[in-house]
Amino acid sequence: MLAELLGLALEAGRRAGALLRDGRPDDLAVARTKSSPIDVVTEMDIAAEKLITGFLAEHRPEDGFLGEEGAASPGTSGVRWVIDPLDGTVNYLYGLPTWAVSIAAERDGETLVGVVEAPMRNETYRAVLGGGAYADTAVGERRLAVRPAPPMDQALISTGFAYVQTRRAHQADVAQRMIPVLRDIRRGGSAAIDLCDVAAGRLDGYYERGLNPWDLAAGDLIAREAGALTGGRPGERPSGELTIAAPPGVFKPLQQLLDELGAWHD
Incomplete structure (x- = not known):
């Protein structure tokens, strides 16, 4: 079953990535907003989610769905697809290349398969639970592995900011206080x-507050299968409250600093 789920996720990601890359209109506009006026959805987000859910439902009609743009059904098979059809919508809206299609399959709350399709990088990241993480690139397949952990003052850390102004202000304050120690x-x-x-x-760590299940389901599995530790606050799993991913030697110091x-x- 894992091979089937991975194959379907890869094909759905490939098709959605091609649609987004090749079908982006020159006059792309905001279709609607969500949490704030700067938290946007484009017509291409919606089209990509319809493509993905339609393809997966055709092959596995009893599975459930949870998608960023509204796909939600429990299904009867025990498998649920968690989909972000366009992660990095603002980048996509502005014509910046850092965006991706994220598709994960989970059962009983455990992610079994994760695929992240990054068309503008010409890279597809994939992982199966217990099977390692891989990237398919223009020069072939390579197995993924996290960097050896550096001291914190040599660590390159990535983050993101919410679209709600009060939360953004606090996140900026946290980042400002972290920069001198990284x-x-x-x-x-x-x-x-x-x-x-x-x-x-390519990074020594990542953290963010405010993620949704579709933002992190596939990427979290890929990071863990490449040797990263992932979590939230001490003793907690990654969540909307806090998500952290880093090699073992960076994870705990980063987690402690963020705490x-x-x-x-906020």
Whole structure:
């Protein structure tokens, strides 16, 4: 079953990625907003989710869905697809390349398969629970592994900011206080790609408050299968309250620092 789920996720991601890459209109506009006027949805987000759910339902009609743009059904098979059809919508709206399609399959709350399709990088990240994490690139397949953990003052850490102004202000304050103790901070604009970049050794860690299940389901599995630890506050799983991913030697110091700075509240 895992091979079937992975194959379907890869094909759905490929099709949605091609639609988003090749079908982006020059006059792309905001279709609606969500949590705030700057938290946007485009017509392409909606079209990509319809493509993904339609394809998966055709092949596995008894599965459930949870999608960012409204797909929600419990299903009867025990398998649920968690879908972000376009992670990094603001980047996509502005023509920036850092965006991705994120598709995960879970059963009983455990993610079994994760795929992140990044068309503008020409990269597909994938993982199966217990089977390692891989990237398919223009030059072939490579197994993913996190970087050896550096001291915190040499760590490159990525984060993201919410679209609600009060939360953004607090997140900016936390980042400001973190910068002097790190090598630097990055803000890419796609949680799914940030998690994959931890897996690929391009980042030493990542944290963010305010993620939804569709933002992190696939990327979290890919990061863990590449050797990262993931979690939230001490003793907690990744959640909307706080998500952290990093190699073992960075994870606990980063988690402790974020807890001391109150990164998990507004």
